[in-house]
Amino acid sequence: MRVRLTQLAAVVMLVSSASASPGLAAEATPGLPARLRVLVPADEMPEMFSFDTKGQPGFERELIEGFCRIHGLGLEVLPVKDFEQIIPMLLRGEGDVITGIVDTEARRQKVAFTGEVFPVRHMAVTRRPGPQATRVDDLRALRVGTIPGTTWEQAVIEAGVPRGRRIAFRDAERMLAALRAREVDAVVMTVFDFALAKKHDAELVAGAFVGKTGAAALALRPDDGRLLEALNGYLQGMRQARQTLMFKYLSEEALTLIALARRD
Numbered sequence: 001m002r003v004r005l006t007q008l009a010a011v012v013m014l015v016s017s018a019s020a021s022p023g024l025a026a027e028a029t030p031g032l033p034a035r036l037r038v039l040v041p042a043d044e045m046p047e048m049f050s051f052d053t054k055g056q057p058g059f060e061r062e063l064i065e066g067f068c069r070i071h072g073l074g075l076e077v078l079p080v081k082d083f084e085q086i087i088p089m090l091l092r093g094e095g096d097v098i099t100g101i102v103d104t105e106a107r108r109q110k111v112a113f114t115g116e117v118f119p120v121r122h123m124a125v126t127r128r129p130g131p132q133a134t135r136v137d138d139l140r141a142l143r144v145g146t147i148p149g150t151t152w153e154q155a156v157i158e159a160g161v162p163r164g165r166r167i168a169f170r171d172a173e174r175m176l177a178a179l180r181a182r183e184v185d186a187v188v189m190t191v192f193d194f195a196l197a198k199k200h201d202a203e204l205v206a207g208a209f210v211g212k213t214g215a216a217a218l219a220l221r222p223d224d225g226r227l228l229e230a231l232n233g234y235l236q237g238m239r240q241a242r243q244t245l246m247f248k249y250l251s252e253e254a255l256t257l258i259a260l261a262r263r264d
Helices: 005-016 059-071 083-091 136-141 152-157 171-182 191-198 224-238 239-250 252-264
Strands: 037-039 074-082 098-100 118-127 143-144 167-168 186-190 204-220
Touching: 005 224, 037 083, 037 186, 059 074, 059 098, 059 136, 059 191, 059 224, 074 083, 074 167, 083 098, 083 204, 083 239, 118 152, 118 171, 118 191, 118 252, 136 204, 143 152, 143 171, 152 167, 152 186, 152 204, 167 239, 171 239, 186 204, 191 204, 191 252, 204 252, 224 239, 239 252
Parallel strands: 037 074, 037 098, 143 167, 143 186
Antiparallel strands: 098 204, 118 186, 118 204
């Protein structure tokens, strides 16, 4: 079912206002789950998806909450500690949607993706006063932190970092802690994630872009066609509002990096 223009206009106002009342819900849309179960990496930064309902919801949570409001759906947030399990959990029916996961050909063999939620480009990240990685080749001589099962890890592998120099961590929090403790020299993450991490650690340094520009999207089970159609209609109508949310949650430096990543 396509989202009507009147609904889209309403959601722009809802998503743009942090004080929007959760009681402003449309009648439940037939064919969609009464409660949307959203699988979110447990280490997600609060600016992206906050698990605390009292403060700012974060970029992706604002989008998801807006979708639930206009379709009259409840929202259940399910933190996932082991990222490698997030797609298997979706396929087992333990959730309905995965937030902000990078769209790759390999993952498309298992799940369906919506259109782009935000652009993705991987980059090398180091921390002052340690060594920098201004070229992809620099990574090959450094100890590089990775998270198994992520596109971050795949980017490190494709950059040619030897197996012996790749150090695995369970989540981003532990990986960045290792970078601060100089247990690793560098990590590879998306520009979006770097921008959010830098808000919490000013000593992080942006290095070379790694790989090509891609997209982060919402992932669903392939047979969930009605939900996929509704989400795509919503995201199309929210294009301008998504830009507004980026300005709300990201720094000027981050927005500049995202623009450069698109052009390079």
